[in-house]
Amino acid sequence: MQFNDILVQINDITVKFQQHIALQNVSLLVPRGKIITLIGPNGAGKSTLVRVVLGLLKPQTGDICRQPGIRVGYMPQRLKVDPILPLTVIRFLQLSGVHNHSTIQKVIQEVNIAPILKRSLFNLSGGEMQRVLLARALLRQPDLLVLDEPIQGVDVNGQYELYELIAQIRHRRGCGILMVSHDLHLVMAATDYVICLNQQVCCSGHPAMVTQHPSYLKLFGTRAAEDLAIYTHHHNHHNQLTN
Numbered sequence: 001m002q003f004n005d006i007l008v009q010i011n012d013i014t015v016k017f018q019q020h021i022a023l024q025n026v027s028l029l030v031p032r033g034k035i036i037t038l039i040g041p042n043g044a045g046k047s048t049l050v051r052v053v054l055g056l057l058k059p060q061t062g063d064i065c066r067q068p069g070i071r072v073g074y075m076p077q078r079l080k081v082d083p084i085l086p087l088t089v090i091r092f093l094q095l096s097g098v099h100n101h102s103t104i105q106k107v108i109q110e111v112n113i114a115p116i117l118k119r120s121l122f123n124l125s126g127g128e129m130q131r132v133l134l135a136r137a138l139l140r141q142p143d144l145l146v147l148d149e150p151i152q153g154v155d156v157n158g159q160y161e162l163y164e165l166i167a168q169i170r171h172r173r174g175c176g177i178l179m180v181s182h183d184l185h186l187v188m189a190a191t192d193y194v195i196c197l198n199q200q201v202c203c204s205g206h207p208a209m210v211t212q213h214p215s216y217l218k219l220f221g222t223r224a225a226e227d228l229a230i231y232t233h234h235h236n237h238h239n240q241l242t243n
């Protein structure tokens, strides 16, 4: 992959937890303006790699280069806030430390959460909650947006909308996006480059190529490839998420 604006580059890292090897010889590039998706089974090391990208975990070997001065927005898998606290959506966004009114308003419009601003954070649907978490990540005006399973807890229609929103954000803002996903067919259509992880990088490349790769088929089965073929065909007629 040749890109002239690399936001973060990870070279040949290994991460061990005691004797357990979580990541081995893993390399990764996230260029500005591209959506890179990590897929892999449970325990494959996806969240561990995200933590390395965010600078929260130091690998035992290998190195990480971040473009100096870049801002990173992170959307976690789930929110860790005590539900006893009364917290509205707008208050939650204000607690991010970003106080610029126009920045907050712009993000609210962008992810379409104006109607739920006064609702309690703890009574939202899965899709509403994910939009709020996405809004919080966007408040930092990120160059790099890191999304750890953004469609978790969202119904199928909501999943599609959320991926469409993520694709729009990339086009509008030109940021780089690193996304973790469990699901296959929807994410394949919403990404430029897929990295299939299982402690090591099993295969990587354009979604259409990865889904034909023997390592991918071994991990996810031929059913996944068939689903994708159906989806891609359907998708092309509507010219949605892909570039």
Ligand SMILES: Nc1ncnc2c1ncn2[C@@H]1O[C@H](COP(=O)(O)OP(=O)(O)OP(=O)(O)O)[C@@H](O)[C@H]1O
Residues within 6 Å of the ligand: 017, 020, 022, 040, 041, 042, 043, 044, 045, 046, 047, 048, 049
């Ligand atoms: N802090 C830790 N201490 C010990 N082992 C850990 C730690 N964090 C992760 N692991 C182990 O490392 C492996 C990779 O975990 P990781 O959470 O990165 O996988 P994942 O691909 O994100 O999984 P999932 O899809 O289930 O979220 C797992 O076997 C996990 O148990």
